Amino acid sequence: MLTEKYKPEKLEDVVGHKEAMDEILKWFDFWKPGNKPLLLYGPVGIGKTSIIQTLASEKNFDFIEMNASNYRSAKQIREVIGLSVSQQSLFKRGKLFMIDEVDALSGNADRGGVSEMIKLVKETKFPIILAANKPWESKLTSLRKCCTLVELKKLSVNDIEKHLKKIAEKERIDIDKEALREIAELAGGDLRAAITDLESLRYKERITVDDLDVLSTREKEQSVYDALSKMFRADTVLNARRALDNVEKRPEELFWWIETNIQSEYKKPEEIVAAFDALSAADVFQARIRATNKWRFLVYMIDLMTGGVAMAKRKKRFNFVRYQYPTLIATMGRTKKARNEQEEHLAELAKQLHCSTRKVRTEFLPYLNLF
Amino acid sequence: MADNKNENKIVVWAEKYRPQKLTEIINQKHAIERIKAFVKDKNIPHMLFAGPAGVGKTTTALVIAHELYGKNWRGNTLELNASNERGIDVVRNKVKDFARTKTMSDVGYRMIILDEADALTSEAQQALRRTMETYANVSRFILICNWSSHIIEPIQSRCAIFRFRTLSEADQIKFLDRIVKDENLKIADTAKTALIYLAEGDLRKVANMLQASAALKKKITEDVVYEVTSQAKPEDVKNMIGLTLKGNFADARKILYDMLIKQGFSGEDIVREIHKQIYDLDITEQAKVELIQKTGEYEYRLSQGGTPVIQLEALLAQFLLFAKG
Numbered sequence: 001m002l003t004e005k006y007k008p009e010k011l012e013d014v015v016g017h018k019e020a021m022d023e024i025l026k027w028f029d030f031w032k033p034g035n036k037p038l039l040l041y042g043p044v045g046i047g048k049t050s051i052i053q054t055l056a057s058e059k060n061f062d063f064i065e066m067n068a069s070n071y072r073s074a075k076q077i078r079e080v081i082g083l084s085v086s087q088q089s090l091f092k093r094g095k096l097f098m099i100d101e102v103d104a105l106s107g108n109a110d111r112g113g114v115s116e117m118i119k120l121v122k123e124t125k126f127p128i129i130l131a132a133n134k135p136w137e138s139k140l141t142s143l144r145k146c147c148t149l150v151e152l153k154k155l156s157v158n159d160i161e162k163h164l165k166k167i168a169e170k171e172r173i174d175i176d177k178e179a180l181r182e183i184a185e186l187a188g189g190d191l192r193a194a195i196t197d198l199e200s201l202r203y204k205e206r207i208t209v210d211d212l213d214v215l216s217t218r219e220k221e222q223s224v225y226d227a228l229s230k231m232f233r234a235d236t237v238l239n240a241r242r243a244l245d246n247v248e249k250r251p252e253e254l255f256w257w258i259e260t261n262i263q264s265e266y267k268k269p270e271e272i273v274a275a276f277d278a279l280s281a282a283d284v285f286q287a288r289i290r291a292t293n294k295w296r297f298l299v300y301m302i303d304l305m306t307g308g309v310a311m312a313k314r315k316k317r318f319n320f321v322r323y324q325y326p327t328l329i330a331t332m333g334r335t336k337k338a339r340n341e342q343e344e345h346l347a348e349l350a351k352q353l354h355c356s357t358r359k360v361r362t363e364f365l366p367y368l369n370l371f
Numbered sequence: 372m373a374d375n376k377n378e379n380k381i382v383v384w385a386e387k388y389r390p391q392k393l394t395e396i397i398n399q400k401h402a403i404e405r406i407k408a409f410v411k412d413k414n415i416p417h418m419l420f421a422g423p424a425g426v427g428k429t430t431t432a433l434v435i436a437h438e439l440y441g442k443n444w445r446g447n448t449l450e451l452n453a454s455n456e457r458g459i460d461v462v463r464n465k466v467k468d469f470a471r472t473k474t475m476s477d478v479g480y481r482m483i484i485l486d487e488a489d490a491l492t493s494e495a496q497q498a499l500r501r502t503m504e505t506y507a508n509v510s511r512f513i514l515i516c517n518w519s520s521h522i523i524e525p526i527q528s529r530c531a532i533f534r535f536r537t538l539s540e541a542d543q544i545k546f547l548d549r550i551v552k553d554e555n556l557k558i559a560d561t562a563k564t565a566l567i568y569l570a571e572g573d574l575r576k577v578a579n580m581l582q583a584s585a586a587l588k589k590k591i592t593e594d595v596v597y598e599v600t601s602q603a604k605p606e607d608v609k610n611m612i613g614l615t616l617k618g619n620f621a622d623a624r625k626i627l628y629d630m631l632i633k634q635g636f637s638g639e640d641i642v643r644e645i646h647k648q649i650y651d652l653d654i655t656e657q658a659k660v661e662l663i664q665k666t667g668e669y670e671y672r673l674s675q676g677g678t679p680v681i682q683l684e685a686l687l688a689q690f691l692l693f694a695k696g
Contacts, residue, residue, distance in 0.1 A: 366605065
């Protein structure tokens with residue numbers, strides 16, 4: 001595997017992350033028992049683990065890596081490494097612990113999870129580095145507070161491209177300049193994905209842009225925009241339904257993506273009418289799920305909101321459509337404060353006027369604004 | 372909403388001129404006579420007030436509380452509004468908490484006023500009926516609604532029913548004149564006639580329109596009254612339909628979102644306003660019939676638990692079919 005082979009050996013080999021590296025070194029060099037652990041966060045595949053591995057080997061520390069998602073609770077982690085954490089090593093060599101994917105720790109389900117981890121990092125005689133993709137989850141709040149946070153940002157396309165080029169040269173992989181750039185772009189900041197993609201194409205004598213189609217058809221998490229396009233352009237109900245299969249969003253949310261983009265996709269009145277009628281029918285099934293608690297009705301809701309909306313078209317379209325973020329979600333976020341204030345205001349008026357807030361809105365407000 | 376605080380300070384005439392005694396209530400003699408007798412004996416049954424808007428139902432209920440408990444009326448009265456409370460469970464819990472505490476008066480029971488009771492579903496009313504039974508020894512209910520037929524029979528049979536009648540023109544003028552006198556207003560007779568005509572028997576509307584007119588001009592004429600009502604009319608629905616009939620669905624949709632999300636109107640309020648406006652649209656009568664049927668269809672879906680944004684958008688889209696140009 002090229003990803004293993006080209007892991008950085010020295011800290012200066014690390015791709016990108018100049019500022020973060022300085023912070024990490026500062027933390028490490030001054031660390032003594034009682035100091036805060038390091039919480040390293042950032043998207044997948046940008047080198048969190050390999051940086052720490054390199055750090056350990058350069059500083060001549062034993063590197064001990066654990067993955068929080070492999071353990072049901074921090075208690076188990078504690079049992080596994082508890083001894084080595086609290087006791088001085090028999091050997092002179094220090095130890096550097098890395099606990100990856102702390103966001104996988106059970107938060108609410110197993111309340112002990114996070115607090116156990118906090119206890120662990122406070123007692124430790126050795127430096128511990130925690131790593132996470134999403135450190136802002138609320139269950140990690142208390143843990144976050146007792147850590148020094150360092151962010152590793154997504155790698156730039158340039159950084160990835162440079163690194164790929166180096167690997168390609170060393171491995172004698174013949175690849176077009178454009179193709180190389182394309183792979184770097186496709187990776188979306190994930191260096192590991194980029195190297196894997198490069199490796200998967202090395203059987204070719206010469207890699208050109210045309211060969212990259214293979215990569216995009218690989219089932220990555222699909223962007224919702226692409227999925228919407230596929231859905232709207234589908235020729236059958238089944239294909240429309242399947243278009244959304246690989247989007248990591250719940251049907252209830254996708255519903256609002258579709259709602260907003262009916263008018264992005266359709267221009268003919270008959271199409272808009274038919275699409276909204278299907279969506280309205282889907283909505284009725286959504287209400288039925290709520291009313292009866294029978295999730296069986298979800299299949300009808302999804303069929304109608306995907307297939308029903310897609311079959312509203314009168315002719316096939318090939319033009320490019322810029323799909324939009326759901327209006328509802330955007331509006332709710334933007335107006336939250338104003339709405340709360342208005343609700344409070346209305347409730348107060350309703351109390352004074354001995355009537356419902358609805359009546360205040362419909363009977364009083366229109367006049368009240370004129371008083 | 373920057374002027375929230377100022378609005379709070381405004382004395383709303385509809386509230387200021389709300390009667391404080393049974394004798395001040397305009398007309399409704401048949402109901403008031405019976406109620407007087409109940410209040411005198413401090414022995415009131417559960418009551419159901421039914422009748423159109425703005426004729427004195429809520430006022431009568433509040434006055435009863437005043438007369439029964441005097442200054443302590445607030446401590447002995449629970450005012451609930453069925454269309455405000457989310458679900459019967461909320462109503463039930465509030466009633467439970469309220470009924471549990473001992474009464475601080477010699478009346479022996481406390482009063483629960485449930486306004487807009489016809490907003491409760493029949494299932495919720497069944498639950499309410501049990502609640503009424505449970506707390507019958509420590510509390511009396513006054514249920515208020517527009518249509519007594521919307522209240523399930525078991526509740527009706529437990530209540531003394533009072534029908535509040537539409538007020539005559541003379542009655543409304545009486546109310547109007549009281550405000551005019553107290554506020555020292557200058558108002559033309561034709562303006563009074565216009566107010567009464569536009570208020571459709573609703574004294575709350577009379578007071579609101581009068582106050583808005585007085586704010587607009589020192590001397591209130593017929594024109595001022597019409598100016599006020601046109602300003603107070605929700606233009607949004609009209610504009611929304613207008614845009615759709617011009618084929619501009621995108622902007623119509625923006626207005627819809629604004630009304631529902633920002634202004635917080637209910638789906639029902641909007642669909643009803645849409646229905647009212649169909650009659651006056653510049654489309655064929657056949658088209659109106661079709662749109663009315665569609666309006667009914669989507670209002671039904673709404674009543675089945677449909678999401679307002681979705682059902683109204685679907686309805687609005689139907690108007691596109693009759694767009695010109």
